[in-house]
Amino acid sequence: MSETQSSVARAPSPGFSFFHYASPQTFFPLAGKLLWPCWIAAALLTLAGLYIGFFVAPTDATQGDSYRIIFIHVPAAWMSMVVYLAMAFWCAVGLVFNTRLSFMMATALAPTGAIWAFVALWTGALWGKPTWGTYWVWDARLTSELILFFLYCGYMALQAAIDDPRRADRAGALIAIVGAVNVPIIYFSVKWWNTLHQGASVSLTAAPTMATTMLTGMLMMALAAWAYTIGAALVRVRAIMIERERSADWVRKLVTGADFNGDSKA
Amino acid sequence: MNWESASHFWAMGGYGFFVWASYGVTGAVIAFELIALSRRMKRARAQVKRDATLDRIEAEKRGGA
Numbered sequence A: 001m002s003e004t005q006s007s008v009a010r011a012p013s014p015g016f017s018f019f020h021y022a023s024p025q026t027f028f029p030l031a032g033k034l035l036w037p038c039w040i041a042a043a044l045l046t047l048a049g050l051y052i053g054f055f056v057a058p059t060d061a062t063q064g065d066s067y068r069i070i071f072i073h074v075p076a077a078w079m080s081m082v083v084y085l086a087m088a089f090w091c092a093v094g095l096v097f098n099t100r101l102s103f104m105m106a107t108a109l110a111p112t113g114a115i116w117a118f119v120a121l122w123t124g125a126l127w128g129k130p131t132w133g134t135y136w137v138w139d140a141r142l143t144s145e146l147i148l149f150f151l152y153c154g155y156m157a158l159q160a161a162i163d164d165p166r167r168a169d170r171a172g173a174l175i176a177i178v179g180a181v182n183v184p185i186i187y188f189s190v191k192w193w194n195t196l197h198q199g200a201s202v203s204l205t206a207a208p209t210m211a212t213t214m215l216t217g218m219l220m221m222a223l224a225a226w227a228y229t230i231g232a233a234l235v236r237v238r239a240i241m242i243e244r245e246r247s248a249d250w251v252r253k254l255v256t257g258a259d260f261n262g263d264s265k266a
Numbered sequence B: 001m002n003w004e005s006a007s008h009f010w011a012m013g014g015y016g017f018f019v020w021a022s023y024g025v026t027g028a029v030i031a032f033e034l035i036a037l038s039r040r041m042k043r044a045r046a047q048v049k050r051d052a053t054l055d056r057i058e059a060e061k062r063g064g065a
Helices: A002-010 A018-022 A024-056 A065-097 A100-132 A140-161 A165-179 A182-192 A212-244 A249-256 B006-014 B016-064
Strands: none
Touching: A018 A024, A024 A065, A024 A100, A024 A212, A024 A249, A065 A100, A065 A140, A065 A165, A065 A182, A065 A212, A065 B006, A065 B016, A100 A140, A100 A165, A100 A212, A100 B016, A140 A165, A140 A182, A212 A249, A212 B016, A249 B016, B006 B016
């Protein structure tokens, strides 16, 4: 009787298991299958967002057409913060559970997050000049976003400087987790300090203070940025898996075999 | 429709430089990332293939001796 029970308990679960995908070997083909949906969604949403942004949304009464920078500026700024939080989350999971895939995810997210932070700063400067009369001021919102960009750079530089990937992961995780305190500072900076930067036009708690077509275009671009970020991070995490586990049997079979993309029987 | 003509569109109501420098650099940075990603993937796969070939040659040598 007890023997039957224990053999049942040991039998592999037939249903979906999150932990099944916690190893690089099983996650690799799954990531491959998710890639094309991400790229297609990103492309279609970008086209729709740009169309609405340039041809449907009207010229702004006070800012003229310079406001059209919003369709990249705001999604980029959002993504720079979301990606940082995701990176810090995977670092924390990696430190607690010691799972190598978590650290690979964090490492894969960093360059794309840095790009979004750079794009937010760049487009912000180009929007600031016509509306505020200056490309840059050292105010709370701009400075904290610049610090976010430096945190991404610091994380990547530190990881690149340490040869042993396990030590690099742990050292980088400290920067990522400690630096996460900067994200709420960026988000609330326009409330906490008097800044030149305008307050949020879109928030979770109040009705948006912008025209519906402008909002629609911006949200489409934001969704496109999500899809692109997931796609880019998945490609990078697959490259990192191959690089780090290159002497493992599963990587050799995968690369030298035909089922590389996980489309066929992986 | 917001624009009377193509030149109106490119002028962006006098803000053409700011708008197009924003969109242009963003597009360029994303294109750069995509190229870098595809190169990194190719390099990683080539490295694994090279290692596998070297190991096979090594094994054949040992088998032949």
